[in-house]
Every structure is written in structure tokens, then in C-alpha cells.
Amino acid sequence: MINSTMMRRSLRRWFALFLLPMVAAFCIGFVWPFLHGLFLSFCKFKTTSKWTWVGIDNYVKAFADESFRYSFTYTAVFAIVSLVLINVLAFAVAYALTQKIRGANLFRTVFFMPNLIGGIVLGYIWSMIFDGFLGRYGTSIITDSTWGFWGLIILMCWQQIGYMMIIYIAGLQAVPEDMLEAARIDGATPWQTLWKVTIPNVMPSITICMFLTLTNGFKLFDQNLALTGGLPYIINPDGTSVHTTEMLALNIYNTFYGQNSSARGVAQAKAVLFFILVAGIGLAQLTATRKKEVQQ
Secondary structure (H helix, E strand, O other): HHHHHHHHHHHHHHHHHHHHHHHHHHHHHHHHHHHHHHHHEEEEEEEEEEEEOOOOOHHHHHHHHHHHHHHHHHHHHHHHHHHHHHHHHHHHHHHHHHHOOOOOHHHHHHHHHHHHOHHHHHHHHHHHHHHHHHHOOOOOOOOOHHHHHHHHHHHHHHHHHHHHHHHHHHHOOOOOOOHHHHHHHHHOHHHHHHHHHHHHOOOHHHHHHHHHHHHHHHHOHHHHHHOOOOOOOOOOOOOOEEEEEHHEEEEEEEEHOOOHHHHHHHHHHHHHHHHHHHHHHHHHHHHHOOOOOOOO
16 A cells, blocks of 8 residues: 555656656747737737737738738638538548548558648649640730639648548547448448448547648648749739738738738737637637537
């Protein structure tokens, strides 16, 4: 009894010792920069060491910025479309590759490989592909906002379907075989088995994949920068411009590093709003899909 008590105390001490570096790194790398950025969103500044408190003026200007409102709507539509397409296609590919077809491992590798390419490189590669194709029709991905939107969708799907496929394969392989066998004995069709047995048991994988695709859709930056750069743009009567393929992350970047350095406080306010948006939507999606998970 004494040895057991001493062992538990020793484990607690070692646990605290190993946990401390991780907590310290989290505070230094995330908590402090986030709090400092939150503070700067209420300031007017050109450098982080020289600031002037302006209260909520930056947030008022952020909401009044037409380009920010447009980017929000554009990003929301993009995130929803990419969420549906990526998950449907990734699940279909994963389901096909778990049906004991020949060369399944080779196909898994091929589908996963695009995820290993960096976003900037991927954006420039697809930019050349689209320019070569659209050039035949006298247009370009940076001059046609419709092609810009679907170009980003195609790029996003091509990069992420393979990654989500791996998660879905893990979920499909975890479906209890006795439940599938019972469904076949009861005379269920393959379609009924898929909807009534397979999908309910794969809900944990669906939850993860939906969370990743939804948050990645809202946070997309480097592919947007490399593929379209937000172009084309529209000039408003008041002289301001709206980039028709500019997503939220790129809008924040362009605001912060634009010619008007005094707008950095506004960019910081946009970044805080961006964080709240992505965190809120992500948590709402996790809560909604976890309720549909079944206990095996």
C-alpha cells in the first residue's frame, strides 16, 4: 500500500515535469501572441511597440469595409461547396478502395500524394494548367471570377481528397464485420447497408473530416495567393476596389501589408473576427455531428 502511494506521487511529479515544457511552449507560441494581437486590435499602430489606443474604431472600420464583407460571403460559399465535394468524393474513393479491388494500396498512395505538395507550389502549378487550358478560349483564371472560384475548388479538392480518404478508410475498416454480416443475412441491399450500417458507424471519421475541410476552407490563404491573388477586381464609384476571388485570410493580409500602414489595426481587428468566426463554426459543426455518432 505504501509503495503504491509512493509510486502515484512519483508519477504525478514526473507528469508535471514533462507537462511543463509543453505548457510553456503553448503559452509562448500561442497564448501570449494571441493576447497581444487582441490588444493591438484596439490600437492604431505601425509597429507593435508604438501604438495609440482607439477603442473599437478598428472593428467599426472592419465591418464598414465592403471588401471584408464580400470576402466573408465569398469564403463562406467556398467553404460550403468544398466541404460537400471533398467529403463526398473522399468517402466514395475510400469506400471503393475498401472493396478488395486489385491495386488498392497503389491507388491510396496516388490519391494521397497531392497532399504532400505545398500550397504555394500547388497554386502556381494549377495556375499554369488553367492558363494553358483557358488561353485557348481567350480568357484567364485571373480575369474571370467564375473560373477563379472553381479553380480554387478544383485545387482544394485535388489536394485534400487523398488526406480525407485515409481517415475514411480507417473508419470503414473499423466497422464491425458482424453488423455487416447481420445486414446481409437480413436481406439488406448494399445501398441500405451503406446508409443504415456503414455511415452511422463511420460518423467519428465524418466528424473529423468535416471539421478539417470546413476550417481549411475558411483558412485558405497560400493557394488563393498563388492561384488568383484575389483577381480580378472591381472599382467602386468611391474609388475603392473589391477583389472578386479574395478570401478572408488574403483580405486580412492585403489590409495589413497594403500601402496604408495605418490600417494595420483594422487588419488586426479583422484577424480577431476571423478567429472567432472559424472557432465558432468549427465548434458548432463538431457539436452537431458528434450527436449523430453511435457507440460501438
